[in-house]
Amino acid sequence: MTLQKSLKYKNVSPFAFRNALRPGILPFLAYLAFMSFVCPFLNFINLQDQFFSIKLNNFYIDKVSHLNQVYIYSIFNDADDSAIFVTAATLIASLLMGICLFRFITSKKTVNVYYSLGIKRTNLFLSRYCAGLVLLFAAIAIPVAVSCIINVFFIGYTAQMLTSALYIIFSIFSLATLTYSVTAAVMAAVGTVIEGIGFTAMIMLIPTGFFYMIELMAQTLLYGSPFLSGYYYDYTRNSVDVGLVMRYGKFNPITYLCKIIDDDCIGQLRVSDIEIYSESPLTQHLHPETAVIWLIIAVVITILAIALYNRRKAEICGFFGTCKALNFAASFVTGIAAFTICIAWIYDRAKAASIISAAVLIILSYIIVNLIFTRSFKKTFRSIYLVGAEYIAAIIVFTIFATGGFGYSSRLPKATEIRSASVSTVAFETALTQDECDAWSYYGSEEYSAFNHTTDEAVLGPYTSFDDIQKVLNLHSKLIRLKSENKENLYNSEIVIHYVLNDGSSMFRYYNYADLEAFKLNLELYETDFFKKALYNNYILNEVEDGVIIDIYFVDMLYENTKTVAVNSAVKTDSFSYMDLTEEQFTQLKKAVVNDLTALSSEQYYTPEKPATGAIVFKSSESLKKYIDGENQVEIKEEELVEYVFNPNTACGESTVFLTPDMVETLAFLEQNGLMGYFTATSADEVESISFLPAVLDKSSANYSRGVAFSLDFYAENEITWYHDKDVLYYQKAHQNTITDKDKINEILQKAHLRYYTGNEGYICRIKYTNGESVRKYIAQEDAPDFVRNYKYLIAEDEVHSGIYIDTPIIGGSETAEVIAVD
Amino acid sequence: MIDIKNVTKNFGSFTAIQDLSFHVDDGMIYGLVGYNGAGKTTLLKSAADVYRPEEGEILIDGENVKDNAKAKQKIFYVPDDLYFLPYSNMEKMAKFYSGYYPHFSFDTFRKLSKLFGLDIKKRLNGFSKGMQRQAELILALSAHPTILLLDESFDGLDPQKRNVVKDLVGEYVKETGTSVIISSHNLHELSGISDRIGLINGKRLALDCGPGEASGSHSKIRVVFPLDFSEDVLLNIEHKKLVKDGKIMTFCSNEPLERIRQKLEDFKPLLLEEFPLTLEERFMEEMEGAEYDFAEIFKV
Known part of the structure; x- marks a missing residue:
C-alpha cells in the first residue's frame, strides 16, 4: 500500500x-x-x-x-x-x-x-x-x-x-x-417518522379544513350563507x-x-x-x-x-416535537378547528355559552397539543402567549361572519341583473320531474320532514321571466327581512336560492330557518311561467335536443307500457283501480290535466276550497316489464322501474293529480267518458267514527324526520303502522275527540281534504271505517265545525319522545282539560 | 491530517464539548479517552460531519470538512452504533460502500474477510455484536480511507480479535499514512496502539500527550515520616490522590521535589522519593473530581 x-x-x-x-x-x-x-x-x-x-x-x-x-x-x-x-x-x-x-x-x-x-x-x-x-x-x-x-x-x-x-x-x-x-x-x-406522516397529512388537509371551517362559520353565523357543501347546480351539464x-x-x-x-x-x-x-x-x-x-x-x-x-x-433524530414551527401550526389548526366546531354546534342554542366554550377550547387545545410535543408543562406555559395568535384569528373570522359579512349576506340583486333563479321547494312537494330541477343533489335534504319537504332534486328552476324572478326576489327579500325582524315563530328549514346573473356569475344563498309567511311565498312560485311550462313539459312534451329524444317523461313512459292509468277514490288511499284508456283518451286526459294544473292558482293547488273527490295516479302496474330506451326495448326488473319512476331521486315529485272541483277540464273529460264511476263518494254509513287532533307541529320538528305523522304539505293516507311506537301511542291518545254521530260524520266527510297545505293549523281527522280500515284526512281551520274547533286540545309540553328524535311536544287533550299522560 | 480547532458543540442549552483543539498528523493514531458522556462520540461525529459544531472548525488535510464531499470521501467513520442496510450481508455492504469510496478494494475486502473468518454472504443481522464490529472494520479498511474515525471499535471483540484489529490498524496506518482517531474509555487499550493520547474531561481536552509524556510535570511522591502525623502536614503542598498508610503518605503533585522537601523539612521525613506517573494514574488524577463517596449515598 x-x-x-x-x-x-x-x-x-x-x-x-x-x-x-x-x-x-x-x-x-x-x-x-x-x-x-x-x-x-x-x-x-x-x-x-x-x-x-x-x-x-x-x-x-x-x-x-x-x-x-x-x-x-x-x-x-x-x-x-x-x-x-x-x-x-x-x-x-x-x-x-x-x-x-x-x-x-x-x-x-x-x-x-x-x-x-x-x-x-x-x-x-x-x-x-x-x-x-x-x-x-x-x-x-x-x-x-x-x-x-x-x-x-x-x-x-x-x-x-x-x-x-x-x-x-x-x-x-x-x-x-x-x-x-x-x-x-x-x-x-x-425528528420522527410519526411526525413526518402527521404533519404531512395536516399540511395537505389544511386547505380543505380551512374551507370547511369557513363554510361552517358562514352557515352558523350568516343568515344567508353563500356556501353549501354538496349542493350542485347544473345548467350546462357541468x-x-x-x-x-x-x-x-x-x-x-x-x-x-x-x-x-x-x-x-x-x-x-x-x-x-x-x-x-x-x-x-x-x-x-x-x-x-x-x-x-x-x-x-x-x-x-x-x-x-x-x-x-x-x-x-443530525442530533434531532428520534426526538419528538423538535420543529417549533410545525408544532405551533398543529396547535393553531387544532385550536381554530375546536373553536369553529364549538360555535357551529352550540351557537344556535346558546350564543354566549358557545363563545365562552369556544374560547376555552382554544386554550385547552393549545395546552394539550403542546404537551404532546414538549411533554413539559413548563415549556408549554412558557409559550402560552402564542395562543394569542389563535384568538386574533378566531375573533377576525367570528366578527366577519357575525356581522353578516359586513352586509354581504343581505345583498339582494335587482331583477334586471338576474338571468335566472332557482329556489328549493320547502314544506311542499312539487308536481315536476327531474328535468325541471336544476340541481341533482342537495345537502342535508335526504330527510323527509315536516319543514324540509325537499328531496334530493327539489331545487327548482331556472325561473327566467321577469315576473318569475320578481317572485323569487319577493321570497328572498322576505327571508332577508326575517333576520332583522327576529321573529319567534321561526322554523328550522333549508331554503336555497340561487341566481345566475347577467354577467354569468353565480349568487347563492342558503337559509336554515324561515317563518310560515316565507313558506307561503315559496308556494306562490307555483304561479310562475316556469311552473306552467314545466307542467306542460311534464305531461305533454317529450323534450328533444339535437333531433334526439333525451328523455321520456314518466307519465308517457308508464302509459306506453301499461295502457292504463291508476285512479284512487277518496274512500281509501292505498287502494287503486286502473282505468283502461285508449291512446286518444290518454292524450285527452293529459291535456285536460295539464290545462287544469296550469290554470290553478297556488291557493287552488295547495289550499283548495273544496276537497278532492279522488286522485289520478300515474302508477306502474304489475304487467310493466319493459322499458323503452331509444329504439331498444330493454328488459328490466319491475322493482327497478318502480324505483326509477317513483323514487324522488329520479321522479322528483309526485305523479298524483287530485280531482278538486277546480280541475274543471279533467272532471269534464272523466264525465264525458263515463269514468266518474271510479270515484265513489264515501257515505256516513261506511264510517264508524272520526277522531281529531290539531295539525300543529312544533317548530323544531324539522329535525323530527320520518317520525311525524303529517307534514305541512298534508297527504291523506292509510292509518300509520310504521311510525315510532311513541307516535302510535301519541295518535291513540290524541284521538280522544271522537265523534260517532252520523250527521257530524257526514259534515266532516264533505270537508275532509285528501291533500292540503296546512300552514301549521287545522285538524287531522282519523276516519275509521266499518270494515276496520282507517284513513287520515285533513280539515282546514276555517272549515272546522265548532265541535272540532272548540275542543280543548292540550299540549303536554314537558313530554319528550324517546328514541333519536328531539323534543316534539305531545299534542292531545280531553274535554275535561286533563293533560294526556304518555307512558 | 486532522485539525480540530476550537470546536464547541451544543445540544440545545447543553454544551457537550467546548473550545476543543488538537491535531492528528498523517500516519498518527490518536487515542481519545474520557469517561462516558465526556464528548468523545460528539467529537468524532463532528469530525465526520455528522454533527455541525456551533463554533470552531475541523480541517481534513487543510480543508474544512463541513459539507465538503471531497474531504469526506477521505473519511471512514465507524460509529459505536453500527448500521447495515436492511437484509444485507457483507458483500452487499461492500457494494454499497464501493459506490461512495473511490478506492474501495474488493481484494482487500475478501482478504480481510478471510482473515477474520466471516461469511460475506451471510446476513449481517445474524452476526453477533463482535462479528458485526469486525465486519464494519473490514469494510472500513477496504474503503482505504486516509482518515479513519473509530468510535469504541474494540468493544465487543474478544482479546484475540482485538489484537488482530490493533495490528491491522497499526499496519494500515504504517502503510498508508492514514490519520486515525480511536475513542475509548479503556486507557489500556489505547496506550498500546496510540501515538498520542487525548483526554476529554469537563467538556475540554484535559490532556494531549504521547503515551510516554503522560506524567508531564506531575509526579507521584512517597514520604515516610518518623511519626504517624496527620494529613495536615501536607496543607501547604498542592497535592491530589493522597493515600496514607500509617507513617507512609503517597500523593501526586506538580510541585518540584526540592520544594516539597523544603516544606516537609520540619517533620524530618525518613524517606522522600519521586516516581513518574503512568498514563492510567494521570487519567485517574484528571478524573478525580468524578469520584463518588459511596458511603454518603447510602447514609440514612
Whole structure:
C-alpha cells in the first residue's frame, strides 16, 4: 500500500440515486398495482362489456366502425369514482414514498452512515428525491400507457387520446410530486417518522379544513350563507358545487386532481352515447394550468425542503416535537378547528355559552397539543402567549361572519341583473320531474320532514321571466327581512336560492330557518311561467335536443307500457283501480290535466276550497316489464322501474293529480267518458267514527324526520303502522275527540281534504271505517265545525319522545282539560 | 491530517464539548479517552460531519470538512452504533460502500474477510455484536480511507480479535499514512496502539500527550515520616490522590521535589522519593473530581 493523499474526488450522486431506488420499491409496487387495477384493468372490463353490448345491437354497428374519428377514448372505467380513488391512492403512495426515502434522517444509526459519506447533503437529498419521483412517475405512466394500448385495440389510435393520456399522467404526477415534496420537506424538519406522516397529512388537509371551517362559520353565523357543501347546480351539464371545498377545488391539493379528471379529460364510453358522439366530435377540455401551478408550488416546496435538509441538525433524530414551527401550526389548526366546531354546534342554542366554550377550547387545545410535543408543562406555559395568535384569528373570522359579512349576506340583486333563479321547494312537494330541477343533489335534504319537504332534486328552476324572478326576489327579500325582524315563530328549514346573473356569475344563498309567511311565498312560485311550462313539459312534451329524444317523461313512459292509468277514490288511499284508456283518451286526459294544473292558482293547488273527490295516479302496474330506451326495448326488473319512476331521486315529485272541483277540464273529460264511476263518494254509513287532533307541529320538528305523522304539505293516507311506537301511542291518545254521530260524520266527510297545505293549523281527522280500515284526512281551520274547533286540545309540553328524535311536544287533550299522560 | 480547532458543540442549552483543539498528523493514531458522556462520540461525529459544531472548525488535510464531499470521501467513520442496510450481508455492504469510496478494494475486502473468518454472504443481522464490529472494520479498511474515525471499535471483540484489529490498524496506518482517531474509555487499550493520547474531561481536552509524556510535570511522591502525623502536614503542598498508610503518605503533585522537601523539612521525613506517573494514574488524577463517596449515598 502507498500513501493516498492524492485521492481523486468521485461524483457519487448517480450511485446514491440508484441506491435510493431500493427503499422506494414497496410503495412503488403497491401504487403500480392499484393504478393498474383502477386504470387498465377496469377499463378493459368496461370496454369489453360496452363493445359486447354494441355488437348485440346492429343499430350501432355502423357507428362503431368510425369511433376513432370522433375520438372517443376511455382512460378510466368510471371517471367520478376513479378520480376519488386515484387521488386518494396518489396522496397515500406519495406520502409513503417520501417516508420510505427520507426516514433515514430520523434514525441516528442511518444518519451516522449517510451524513459521513463523501457526498454533499444537497446531492444526497436530490438523489433520493429524484429516485422517489422516478418511481412515482413510473407507477402512474405505465398503467395509463397500458390503458391507451387497450383503447387502440378497441377504438383505434387517435392523437387526442394520446394528448389526454399525457395530460392525465401529468396531472396525477403533479399531485404526486406535490405530496412527495411536502413529505420530504416535513421529514427534513422533524425528528420522527410519526411526525413526518402527521404533519404531512395536516399540511395537505389544511386547505380543505380551512374551507370547511369557513363554510361552517358562514352557515352558523350568516343568515344567508353563500356556501353549501354538496349542493350542485347544473345548467350546462357541468355540475358546479357551491360548497367552498369543491368550488375552489382547484386551489386545494386534495381536490384539484378530482376536478381535473372529472371535468376535463375522460371520454366515458356508453352505448347510449355513441349516437350522440358520432354526430359531432367530442370537445377536448384540457386545462393544464392547474396542474402546472401545483407543480410549480411543488418545486418551491422542494427548494424549501433542500434548505431545511441542509440546516437540519443530525442530533434531532428520534426526538419528538423538535420543529417549533410545525408544532405551533398543529396547535393553531387544532385550536381554530375546536373553536369553529364549538360555535357551529352550540351557537344556535346558546350564543354566549358557545363563545365562552369556544374560547376555552382554544386554550385547552393549545395546552394539550403542546404537551404532546414538549411533554413539559413548563415549556408549554412558557409559550402560552402564542395562543394569542389563535384568538386574533378566531375573533377576525367570528366578527366577519357575525356581522353578516359586513352586509354581504343581505345583498339582494335587482331583477334586471338576474338571468335566472332557482329556489328549493320547502314544506311542499312539487308536481315536476327531474328535468325541471336544476340541481341533482342537495345537502342535508335526504330527510323527509315536516319543514324540509325537499328531496334530493327539489331545487327548482331556472325561473327566467321577469315576473318569475320578481317572485323569487319577493321570497328572498322576505327571508332577508326575517333576520332583522327576529321573529319567534321561526322554523328550522333549508331554503336555497340561487341566481345566475347577467354577467354569468353565480349568487347563492342558503337559509336554515324561515317563518310560515316565507313558506307561503315559496308556494306562490307555483304561479310562475316556469311552473306552467314545466307542467306542460311534464305531461305533454317529450323534450328533444339535437333531433334526439333525451328523455321520456314518466307519465308517457308508464302509459306506453301499461295502457292504463291508476285512479284512487277518496274512500281509501292505498287502494287503486286502473282505468283502461285508449291512446286518444290518454292524450285527452293529459291535456285536460295539464290545462287544469296550469290554470290553478297556488291557493287552488295547495289550499283548495273544496276537497278532492279522488286522485289520478300515474302508477306502474304489475304487467310493466319493459322499458323503452331509444329504439331498444330493454328488459328490466319491475322493482327497478318502480324505483326509477317513483323514487324522488329520479321522479322528483309526485305523479298524483287530485280531482278538486277546480280541475274543471279533467272532471269534464272523466264525465264525458263515463269514468266518474271510479270515484265513489264515501257515505256516513261506511264510517264508524272520526277522531281529531290539531295539525300543529312544533317548530323544531324539522329535525323530527320520518317520525311525524303529517307534514305541512298534508297527504291523506292509510292509518300509520310504521311510525315510532311513541307516535302510535301519541295518535291513540290524541284521538280522544271522537265523534260517532252520523250527521257530524257526514259534515266532516264533505270537508275532509285528501291533500292540503296546512300552514301549521287545522285538524287531522282519523276516519275509521266499518270494515276496520282507517284513513287520515285533513280539515282546514276555517272549515272546522265548532265541535272540532272548540275542543280543548292540550299540549303536554314537558313530554319528550324517546328514541333519536328531539323534543316534539305531545299534542292531545280531553274535554275535561286533563293533560294526556304518555307512558 | 486532522485539525480540530476550537470546536464547541451544543445540544440545545447543553454544551457537550467546548473550545476543543488538537491535531492528528498523517500516519498518527490518536487515542481519545474520557469517561462516558465526556464528548468523545460528539467529537468524532463532528469530525465526520455528522454533527455541525456551533463554533470552531475541523480541517481534513487543510480543508474544512463541513459539507465538503471531497474531504469526506477521505473519511471512514465507524460509529459505536453500527448500521447495515436492511437484509444485507457483507458483500452487499461492500457494494454499497464501493459506490461512495473511490478506492474501495474488493481484494482487500475478501482478504480481510478471510482473515477474520466471516461469511460475506451471510446476513449481517445474524452476526453477533463482535462479528458485526469486525465486519464494519473490514469494510472500513477496504474503503482505504486516509482518515479513519473509530468510535469504541474494540468493544465487543474478544482479546484475540482485538489484537488482530490493533495490528491491522497499526499496519494500515504504517502503510498508508492514514490519520486515525480511536475513542475509548479503556486507557489500556489505547496506550498500546496510540501515538498520542487525548483526554476529554469537563467538556475540554484535559490532556494531549504521547503515551510516554503522560506524567508531564506531575509526579507521584512517597514520604515516610518518623511519626504517624496527620494529613495536615501536607496543607501547604498542592497535592491530589493522597493515600496514607500509617507513617507512609503517597500523593501526586506538580510541585518540584526540592520544594516539597523544603516544606516537609520540619517533620524530618525518613524517606522522600519521586516516581513518574503512568498514563492510567494521570487519567485517574484528571478524573478525580468524578469520584463518588459511596458511603454518603447510602447514609440514612
